[in-house]
Amino acid sequence: MKRNSLLLLQLILIISLFTSCKSDDKPIIKEKPINNVDPFIGTGGIVHTFPGATIPFSMIQLSPDTDTKGWNWCSGYHYSDSTLKGFSHTHLSGTGWSDLGDILVMPTVGELQVTAGEKDKPDTGWRSRFSHETEKAEAGFYKVYLEDYNVTAELTAGKRVGFHKYVFPETEKANIIFDPTNIIFGKVLETKIETTSATEISGYCLSEGWGGKRYVYFSAEFSKPYDSFKITKAGNFSKHLKVIDKDVKGFATFRTRAGESIEVKVGISAVSANSALMNLRSEKDNSFALAQLNAQNEWNGILSKFKVEGGTKEQRRIFYTGVYHNFIAPNLSMDIDGKYVALGRQFKAEGFTNYSSFSTWDTFRATKPLISFLTPQYSQDFSKSLIARHKDAGEHLPLWELCGVDNTCMIGYPSVPVIYDAIQKGADINKKEAFAAMDDIAHFNKVSSSDGDGGLDEYIKLGYVPAHIPKNISKTLEYAYEDWVIAQLAKEIGDIKKYDYYMKRANNFRNIYNPERKMFWPKKANGEWFADIVMDQWEPLQDHWISGNKWAYDYFVPHAVSDLIELKGGKEAFAAELDHLFRVELDMKGEEHADISGFVGSYAHGDEPGHANPYLYNYVGEAWKTQAMVRKLMAEMYSDKPDGMINNEDCGQMSAWYIFSAMGFYPVCPGDKKYIIGSPIFDRVSMDLGNGRTFIVVAKNNSNKNKYVQSLSLNGKEITKSYITQDQISEGGILTFEMGPKPNKAFGAKEGDLPVSTLQ
Structure with missing residues (x-):
């Protein structure tokens, strides 16, 4: 009887792992949102994200640096690399310019080397080779095996503290290097390192770059006392345990058993050394394991605001990783006591x-x-x-x-x-x-x-x-x-x-x-x-348009789209212009601006000013063309690979376009409360709003072919308009799309059903 009960329980557990079967009758294992986050998405190409550990809007973005110069390394990391120089505590996410990379830490084994060395010649310094096969990244956690040293490095993050865990082999010379001179693209003016006990070191870097002239102070604590500590000044070892110079680095050396781990906690501050120590102490009681648990709980709290059903695994990974990227920046810029630095x-x-x-x-x-x-x-x-x-x-x-x-x-x-x-x-x-x-x-x-x-x-x-x-x-x-x-x-x-x-x-x-x-x-x-103006050359256009992108800005009047339509000759003429925009490819000469990419006709999805353009068909009663275009862009401009976006992720915007579009609506004009209807890609998306309500989007008969909206209803009441409002979303409820393979050209086509945006 017990055996039968056990077999029944096992059967129930197996069944509970699966959700509904698709047409190919292959069951899909039920996933947690955090399992769909892949921080490697965007670390290749020119997307400029980083794979390391952070929590929502944290002061800490603890991530590996493979290089700190060149446009591909705005985040300090590029997927094409195979060596790294260490792990620094601050990074930009997906930007087209670079800075940060503050306070680098690197574990090594053996004789001390005083520089990181060259990327392509790691033996010239303390760099290590690594393989993506032994690299792991999750929301709030990063892990990599350093081949040159037989060391496994693990990283996680708190609000103001970076948590490191280094698993060493048996050695007399297990080293943990602190390099405050590491900076991405900027200029180092002064650095300092000192040690006050065998488990504590501190210091700062004064640098100048995209973030202005700024201090980053740090206070670090080891989980076991070091056996020796050395400081270099301009590459030479000093006799002192407190050194200030432009080029200062610290080297803590330990004896370790095989498989022994040393944990390091690093608190940072822009205010003072005491503030960095205070920030460290505010999270000091957290072990690495607890900090990792806390970090992943933080991400679960954010990611679980969405519950997604249907779509492909790739689409869910793009969606949830997009949510993750939207909650990296802005960054906490305030110490535990409320003090912060702004404008110097x-x-x-x-x-x-x-x-x-x-x-x-x-x-x-x-x-x-x-x-x-x-x-x-x-x-x-x-x-x-x-x-x-x-x-x-x-x-x-x-x-x-x-x-x-x-x-x-x-x-x-x-x-x-x-x-x-x-x-x-x-x-x-x-x-x-x-x-x-x-x-x-x-x-x-x-x-x-x-x-x-x-x-x-x-x-x-x-x-x-x-x-x-x-x-x-x-x-x-x-x-x-x-x-x-x-x-x-x-x-x-x-x-x-x-x-x-x-x-x-x-x-x-x-x-x-x-x-x-x-x-x-x-x-x-x-x-x-x-x-x-010569219109088939990029250079003369760049004198008058950002990135030379005339084709984005010719429609950028989000607050008065209806007035723009009249200026351009009315709805029919405007629709014909949009058709031309998305159909006719450019034949340009000269150097293309890096921000203009992802072309569909003359439309460049990689340049933010045009992000609303695919939704403008709704304003002229041709909503079905928006539906087809946003499906095309979601399919062609995004993937779950390292180069999974067409251009800079830009602190969330490229992903936010996908998130809204995947749900079936988009804010063409922030400030006017209208969200313009597109074409959802998931069967069901539940969005937990911050006001205690839930907004659910259901797409019936949804598929790659069934991309056209046949009808729309909110809480069972038909909506003929091709938009919904912020108030409707904020009230919660169920927005239901009926999808089909052919356009319903009557949907949103009547004069009273079009979104209106006018200053008249």
Whole structure:
């Protein structure tokens, strides 16, 4: 009887491992969301992500560095490499520029070597060969076998502490190297290392780079006392146990048994050495195993906000890894006592948690709206951090803030829609303080580190950025959209005078629309149109458009799409233009900008300003064309391989486009509360909102062929419109798609069912 009961129990357990069978009758093992995350996605190609350990929005991104120079190594790691120099504690995720790589740690065995050596000649230094076959990466955990030393390295992360575990062979010379001179792309100005006991060392690096001139202090603790400790100064061993110089490194040596592990905890701070120690002590009681468990629990909490059914394993991996990438940046930029550094000065956060690493130009489009839905508390803190630069520091909202410094990369004032999106989704933010910060930046001309003079003074005076200023078309269009956002907040706080003022500025896109050319065109300061431009060469286009991407910006009026349609001759003419955009390939000469990639016709999915363009068919009653195009882009521009995106991941934006699109809707205009309908790829997606409600998307009869929406309903009530609203999503409920193999050209085609976006 016991045996029969045991057999029955085993049968039940086996059955419980499986979910529904697909058409090929092969059962699919039920997966946990975290098992679908692959941090190696994006570490190849030009995607620029890193595979190491972090937790959501942590100060720590503990990851291997294979190189620190060159565009492929913006994150410090590239999948094509086979040697590494160590594991540093801070990294950028998917950006097109580089910095960080702070405080590198490397385990070795044998005689000490004082430099890392050359990547292709690892025997010239302490570098080690490694193989991807013995490398493992999960959300919150990284592991690799170092072939040159017979050492297994494991990494995990807390909020402010990096946790290392090194498993050594039997040796008299097990070394753990600390290299504060390691920096990705930047310039080292000064370093320091000292030891105060056989289990503790500390130091700092003062560097200058994309994140400005900054200190990173560290405090480290070993799980066992070292037998000896040495410090080098400019490559020579010193007699001192406290050394300050431009080139300082520390070497702790231990005796180890075969298979013995040494754990190292490293706390960091931008404020002071004492703060780094305080941060370390705040997580000191965590063993490596507990820290790993905590990290993976943190990720489970985020990833489990989505429950996905259907689709392929590859699609689920892309989706969940995309969620993972969206919760890496911004990064915690505040010590345990609330102190932080911004703009080279110390502050203390009151009533919020301070963050930095704001790639707002990329992420205002979809990443921040996604985070605001899922975790409004984070969006609230992000917004308060940005507002604090004006309110507390007396400065201006940043364009691209790294380590508390605005590196002024890109254009416009993209912090504005990030803050307003959080406000719209219920964040507890002082609206008048937010408006004051927005009003300030909308009158302060910043010179972009990537794109020159902002032209804001001329924009205010003339109503457009004139042709002699770099990227004038792109700047005019982005200013106009962001002015519309500011106008909405002015209206909410009851400042009608400011509302009217900014709504007038929001119409400035009209001033550069050339009706004869039927496109946005550079205009001189005297009001004359600019001369002809050679349109089949990249270089002349880059004078007027970001990356030279005219084909993205010719449709970038997200706040007034309906007005743009009228400017271009009406719905039929606009639809024909979109058809041309996605069908006719470019034949360009000259060097293509690195950010323009992933072409479908003239549309480049690798460049963020065009991300809404596939959804614009909905505005002219041809929603079925959007449905076909977004399915094509999801299939062709993404994979679960190391080069799994077509360009820089950009702190989440490339993935956020996929996440929204996979659910069947997208925020074309953050700030107007409309989410435009596309074509979902999963049978069912449940999204746990941060307000206690759940929004569920069901796609019936869904498949690769059945990509067209036949009908749509919300909580059983038919929706004929080709969009849903933020309020409908936030209320929770079930959005049901009926899918089919042929277009339903009547869906969303009636005049009252189109999304309307007008300033008229």
